[in-house]
Amino acid sequence: MTGTVNIENTDKFFWHRYDAIYSDELLRLENVKKVIEFGVFKGDSVRWLNRQYPEAKIFAADILPIQAEWTQNKDIVYYQLDQDKVSDIKAFFGTTGNEIDLIIEDGSHFPQHQKNCLVIGMDYLKSNGIYILEDIHTSHPNHDYYIQQGKSENYISPLHVLLFIEHYMSNNAKIEESKIKELTVNSLFSFEEIKNLIENIKSIKIYRRSTLPKKCYSCGSSDYDYHVLKCKCGTDIFAEADSMTAVLVKK
Template structure:
């Protein structure tokens, strides 16, 4: 469903990343169960979900308490959760309970948090459900949040693991012991985690924006210097590690 409410255009899923058109193709057309989104921010993505899935019950999780700008609706429940605390993430998923058909991870963007929510969230997702890991570019070695966690070393992240899975599945290959040894044994996933994730995933679709955003996330303008790929306010418009999302279908 295309965005028709001007308020929904305020979500960076649309104006900066360009995720929403990708999601129109890859997300379920209808959800009658539950949706969980990590990261509420200003609430615009909750508004987008309310419009896109009018029969779903939506859970928004954030490290902040409920903010005045967040939408209030009978179909929305908010939860205060720290993604750095595994117990809190587990408790949230247990509280949401059965019927979870869509998880969108758009929270802190810290690589370790992305991996934790993937590992726990995919377990909680119903068979055939959809898991979306947004802004996964922060798990790319060129991104500052990757450097904050790993420094100059190469580390195991959701991005490296999921790209490997997509490569294997596209080629019709199983997860061999040698590949398992290469992917496993890191700080985010054990060998057991890797094998379980691979078995749980039916398909992976990857998006990376290759065009200029509609407007700047920082200043809100489209006053661009097209030759330098920068906004007039100085923000880079196309980075090596920018605007990536992964849509996973659970087996």
């Protein structure tokens, strides 16, 4: 099936409003040959990537098998995997190979799954390649996904680790091993995983939506109650733990 490109129908555009981030950050990429996206949903984002990078192979991974509405052509490869299984992710990257230009992680959004893809995926990016970790707000302590992780209060998630690395980088300070070890206590990360990220990451930018979504993801309406910053259906439209994404560039 060949679908139309309609990025406006994705939550990237109407809810998170990441479109401005994408248009700015992806300008640095040239001669793109390999792109990965975790999370296919209805396939609009994959179609958009296929249009943006017509010379690239698009590898799209999802827990679902291929759906009828997903575009199929010679430049798009679908792979079924479970982000909770490290073996699945490693097998997937075994098929893609390295020297990847762009990885977009927009899958389950569970902090553990974000961590699994991040620590493995960074090794497969080419130098100056970009890793976009969408919806990292699910690692915020006030988000339900963070709370549901099953850890005790204030555990170290992907958001914590990336904020830590960015903080030291912005101060041009050396990260001592003792500080890394502190982040392995009550944490999703091991010492080696954090150290590897530090060695791989050239720059980090973390964005948070500072405006209202164009429309509600729950009911599709843009009829908001501005007194309480909620949609008329009751959905929060300006929550603290919402619409954050991290853009990483590899050394």
